[in-house]
Every structure is written in structure tokens, then in C-alpha cells.
Amino acid sequence: MDAPLEFLHVIDSHPERGPGDDHSGAIGVDAQESLLAQLSAEDEARAKSAREQGRLFLNQLRERALAAGAARVDVRQRHGALEDTVVEQAQGVRLLVLGRRGAGAEVARRELGHHVEHLVRALNRPILTVTEDFKAPQRVMIAFDGGTVTRRGVEMVAGSPLFRGLPILLLMSGKQSRDAPKSLDWARDTLKAAGFEVTVSLVPGDAETVIATAVKEQSIDMLIMGAFGHSPLRGLLFGSKTTDLLRSSRIPTLLLR
Template identity: 30%
Template sequence: MSCILCCVDGKSYSQSACDYAVMISNNMKLPLKILNVIEHSSKSNLLDLSGNIKLGEKDDILEKMTNEEATRSKNIIKEGKDLLLSLKEKALITCEQEIILMQAHGEILDNILELQDEITVLVIGIKSQDNHKIGENVKDIIRELKKPTLLVNNEFKIPKKILIAYNGSEESKKVLISRSINPIFKNVLRDIVNINDDKILSEKLLKEAKDIYAKQNIDVTTSVLSGDAKTEILTYMDEKDCDILAMGAFGHSRIKEFIFGSFTSEIIAQSKKPVLFYR
């Protein structure tokens, strides 16, 4: 069964992510699943195991570690369940679709990929501003999950304008066609930009994008940008007061990313507005 999946941890804008997920669930008329993943750690906070362990102490130490881990796990599980119930209680106020709560154990990426056949849109909260290092799990999720992923990095705000970065690739055309037929966001203004020093080519690509939306009677505004792509996009976002950026993600291999850096990672780290990534 197709659904909107919202991953929450109680720390990274979980309430805001849930609010966006509710809105998307209503827009696309799909059930909302709220997932909390328990990632277990074997690190002990109580014991100092440096130095030698005396004869007869081993069993006591193992018992203490086992009890500590059991207590920690029980607390984490309870906190996760309380979070899910709290988010559902608020979501029920505005959500028009079924709400399903899920708690799972293990790695967050593995749990998301297990649900990938059901996911239409993934919503996840992150903290990414002020040179905050983006966790590899977030980048891996975007790389591995071939579904639209909304990264929420701010308080919830009903979007009024979306900026779409369009490069004219076959993949991006398919994205525009599918999203114009079944929009993730409704009742919004759409600005489409192409960053290209070749103005004639850029205008051709933007006309192509505009025609795709015109078939669904959706008006868009188009603009040609030139220069550093990251700077131009983020500046446009600020100057035109766009609420969400929509763009493709990770167009290069990991080796190229290591050598030249990742445009996607830089956008995630520096954008002050939510970013919707397509793969």
C-alpha cells in the first residue's frame, strides 16, 4: 500500500517533519506512516573498563553491562512510543488520511529501504545549518532511496512558493511530468530555474519545463541563472522568498564527490529552507 513515510527521532525537527508529512498525505490522498527507529548502542556509560579485571569480577561486570543496556533500551523504546503517540495526537487534528505508527530496531537506512516499495514520499527532519556536518545516514538515504525525499530543517510553514531547479535531463523531465500530474504541494506558486551560461539553451529547457506544466493547466515562472549554481540557487531562494527548493540529487559518483565535493551536500548544509530531492 502506497504511503507517505515520516521518520522521527524526537530531536531533528520531528514535529515540523510530521506537519509537512500530514500536509503531503492530505494533498496526495495517501495514508501517513510515522516511523521511529531504535538504533542500539553497546557503549556503556557507567563502567570504566580500563586497567586489569581481577579474578571473579568478570561475571559482575557483564551483569552490570547487561542490566545497563536493558534499562537504556527500555527507556529509549518508551521515549519513542511516547513520541509517536504525541505526534499522532496532533496529526489527527488536521490529517484526513489513515495514520499508522511504526517502531523498528536497527539502522534507519535499512528500515527505510524495507519500506521503499510502499513509499511515495519520504519526510525526515535534519539539523543542517551553521556548518553543521551532514550525517552520512542522511546522504545515504537520499542516494539509496529512489523516491522523493523532503528534508525538513526548519519550523513548519505552509508553502506558498516552490523553487524547482531543472537541468533538462530525461530523469528530470520524468519527475516534472509525474509531479505535475500528482503534485506533492498544492496551491503553490512555482518558479523554475536553469543554471546555464548558454542563455539560448537555458531558455529552450525552461520552455520545455513550462510546457509540461501547461498540459496540466499549471502556471509557472521561469528564470535563466548563470554563475555558481549553489550561490545562485540559494540567493534566488532568499530574494524571491521561496519556501521549498526542489532539485535532483547526487548526480556524480562517490569518487567524484570525494575529489570535487558534492553540490547536494553543500545545498543540504547551507539551505535555510526545506529541500525536496528527487532520484
């Protein structure tokens, strides 16, 4: 992309206390000041350790990026909630890369939808969600529905060096309209004009099932799709296909809004 790279590490301002931090027995009046001082010291020690670990982590990432050929690399560490901090720091960002698995993988899976949906809706720009076993993609699939968002996605891929030289599978699924073939032709022609090798597939059926099947059968290792097209209320009541796909998918996914 020929763009500067920045690593952002967010330290939770309200981490949960560990199992060894139970002070429920220190309830006497005389113990109050001592307990408060102890809690304050523990919080400060915990915060200092988190800052130092974060600094070392960011420096390691920076060195890896420079060794891999990145020319402009910056690091930034902030305290706060993940979503709010990323939104605050995202001015001028063209692409956000977000890990889908962390040290607490079970917690990451449960909270994935909340974090990603909030960021996608708030930032209104592409977000690449990646898994821990990321590798350079060899085959890309665009889940295309003919709408404004995925049309912009096709134009973005056509005009960006990010996926240059990779074969593209254009997949349209779900309930088909009369304009579907025409929309697919436009997307195929746009990508071919940019030099891409393009395969087109029009498969009726449930979008989530069709996409998951195509990823497996076509050995896709990068998925591009629109995200959270409905209101947050509808997602709360009926769930989100975007979130379901992300939870089940094992490949990097570029989300468009």
C-alpha cells in the same frame, strides 16, 4: 497526496555509552561476572527506556497527524542503523520525509550528507528533507537543468496535488547549453497546462550560489532539485553540491533521483 501516512522511528542498536558508564577500574578476575551482569542490566534498561520513549513519541505524532486531518496513519518502531532500516521498510513508499535536524544538531549536520546520500541512492524515489521550523510552503522553486531527473520532477509536480495552487519559479543555472531555452519552455508549458502560475529564470553561474541567492531574494520556502547525479566515488573525492546545499539551506528540499 491521498496516501496513507506512516511514522518510522529507528532506535540505534549501538548507542554510545554516556560519560558515567566508565567501568575501566573493574578489571579484576573476580569482578568479571559482576561487571558483565551490570553492563547487561544497563543495556537492557537503556533499551527499555528508548523503546518507551519511542512509543510515546510515535503516539504523539500519530495524534497530531489525525488532528490535522490525516485519515490513515500508522506508526512503526525498529532497531538498527537508520539507512538500512529505512531501506528495508520503504517498499511501496511514494514519498519519504526525512528530518534534517535532530536532538543532536551538530551531529546531524555532520552526518547529513552520509544519511541523505545513502537513502537517495538506495531508494531511488523522492525524499523531502525538512527543517525543524517547517511551515506550509507558499512559494516553490524548481532547480531545473533540463535533464531526465528534473524533467520527471516537473511532470511529478504537474500531476500531483502536493503543490497545487502555489506559484512556481523555474530556475536554470550553471553552464548553459543551446537547448536550455527550449527545455525551459517545455517545463513552463507543462506546469502552466496543469494550472500553475510559473515564472522562468535563466541565470548563468555556479549552481549552488545561484540557487542560494534565488531562495533568499525570491522568498522561496520549498526547493525541488535533482540529487547526487555523480558517482559516490566522485562525491568522496570532490564533495557534493547537493550536500553543501542541504547543509546551508534553511528551507524544505524535495530531492529527486
